[in-house]
Amino acid sequence: MTAIPENEALPESATQARRVALIVAVAFFMQLLDSTIISTSLPQMGQSFGVPAVAMSIGITVYMLTMAVFVPLSGWLADRFGARNIFLIAIALFTLASFACGISQNLTQFVAARAVQGLGSALMTPVGRILVLRNASKSELLNATALITWPALFAPVIGPVLGGFITTYLSWHWNFFINIPLGVAGLALVARFIPGDREAETRPLDWPGFLLTSVGLASMLYGLERIAHPEDGALPTVALVGAGILVGWVAVRHLARTQHPLLDLSAFKVQTFAISTLTAGTIFRVAINATPFLLPLLFQVGFGLSPVDAGLMILAYFLGNLGMKAVTTPTLRRFGFRPVLIVNGVIASLSIMACAAISPRTPQVLVVALMLIAGLTRSMQFTALNTLAFADVAAQQRSSAATLSSMLQQVAMLFGVAVAAALLNLSQIARGGPVLELVDFRLAFLAIGAVGLVASFRFLTLPPAAGAEVSGHLPRN
Secondary structure, eight states: OOEEESSSOOOOSHHHHHHHHHHHHHHHHHHHHHHHHGGGGHHHHHHHHTSOGGGGHHHHHHHHHHHHHHHHHHHHHHHHHOHHHHHHHHHHHHHHHHHHHHTOOSHHHHHHHHHHHHHHHHHHHHHHHHHHHHHOOHHHHHHHHHHHHHHHHHHHHHHHHHHHHHHHHSOTTHHHHTHHHHHHHHHHHHHHHSOOEEESSOOOOOHHHHHHHHHHHHHHHHHHHHHTOGGGOHHHHHHHHHHHHHHHHHHHHHHHHSSSOSSOGGGGGSHHHHHHHTSHHHHHHHHHHHHHHHHHHIIIIISOOOHHHHHHHHHHHHHHHHHTHHHHHHHHHHHOHHHHHHHHHHHHHHHHHHGGGOOTTSOHHHHHHHHHHHHHHHHHHHHHHHHHTTSSOOGGGHHHHHHHHHHHHHHHHHHHHHHHHHHHHHHHHHHTOSSOOHHHHHHHHHHHHHHHHHHHHHGGGSOTTTTHHHHOOOOOO
């Protein structure tokens, strides 16, 4: 189904595509900042609510599970009611829920507000991507994707630092109130600059597909999240992951056979989409998402640095993420997707493995240089994967493709953290140590880097001209 504007044809100029991408990026930044900023304020919130700090983790869990339940529905809602309308609703829900979180007086109120926040977040990411895809031609998609990728690189790095500052010098309430001006600005910009759209025809809601995908995704994500907390017991974790896989398998069979599936799986028949999101892309994202989890622990636990000093080290990683933005588009236009994904992927994986070689005695300049390289290559790979995924997707597949991409990225993110945590715990248990030591981190970085290398060589299966319409690069015969 192709989006038809309410008044006139959707603008296809580079200016409009860039404008829409920037507006979507503002909303994404608000969402991603919130998900990372909260962790530093949980102890103070627990004191305010009169509960142990560990009990506050339920707010994070409820947020994650609500997202998992409603993400599969987002593409259908965008087709049925218009992507612009759903995006406005998503921002409004998220903003109002942020205010409700900030004024919560007890844990029950906070958890309820976080559930509504999760609903807004579930709709925001895939529908935001749909808006970008509908407003950008293929020649503009690379620049547009680069713009909406930066929040994913920027927010996770500054979130904990900003959250710690706000919690220390203001109060935990302002970690949520900070979303309000961003949300209001986002609503105004969407209403002013993004045209309305509707579908020429709509399909009925696939209720069995919705229930199966939601339950399967929620079980899988909750199970993966528990892997990082082995003290909770292995049996429930294995049961949740197993249930997620089983229900997910049933969901795939249903979606492949029903006449009007909630999610159109035909997008996976497009080679560039399948490799970027399902196979090599997901495997590589596991490695990339494990690294930001491991680095703060390495510097604080392995090196014995203070949180401030560890944050300064990770700042170089963040600067690398930003520094690559200026050359990402020219590089992809010059060399094309296939060579960049292979070569950059290998360098990124080797930079992860190189983290196993550093120690407190390593010259600081070398550690900073390594962080810069890791950040530079992470940024390039993210943009290349996110752009190539939609390079050859047909217009009628966009909504489902954007939803599927969001679901798989959620799984890859949590799976990366889960694998990293499991490697640390297994190494500690194997050597019988009471606490984590530097050797445990070395094993984890080597294993995670090896995962990235495997994924990088999988990109060899891409045709030389993969994504040429988007990059503008035509390989020589």
